[in-house]
Amino acid sequence: MRDGDPAPLSGITQVPRNAFVGKPVHRADVRFQQSLKFGGRRSADLIAELFNAFDRANYRSYTLQESSPRYGLPNASSNLAYAPRTIQLGFRLTFQRYPGRR
Secondary structure (H helix, E strand, O other), rough: OOOOOOOOOOOOOOOOOOOOOOOOOOOOEEEEEEEEEEEHHHHEEEEEEEEEEOOOOOEEEOOOOOOOOOOEEOOOOOOOHHOOOOOEEEEEEEOOOOOOOO
8 A cells, every 4th residue: 555545444345546447449430432423514422431340349438336247347338439330321413513604
């Protein structure tokens, strides 16, 4: 024990401050885009995005209540940053005006 640390309480488990550090978040996101030109000033972009490409399990928080049977285990999160692999498809149409026309 260091000087200034509180004396241990009998019968109570004490966990030092900042003793629990969760696993880091690992994400790899990929975007593929193909531009298609149509006649004149019209074009389209085809887009495919892959989030969490390697499908790594990422957790936001852990159960830290010592009396819980889930102590130290990860909690599920509905936040998109911690979601499993997700694919998003999209397209964009572009119509450019001719210069000088109203």
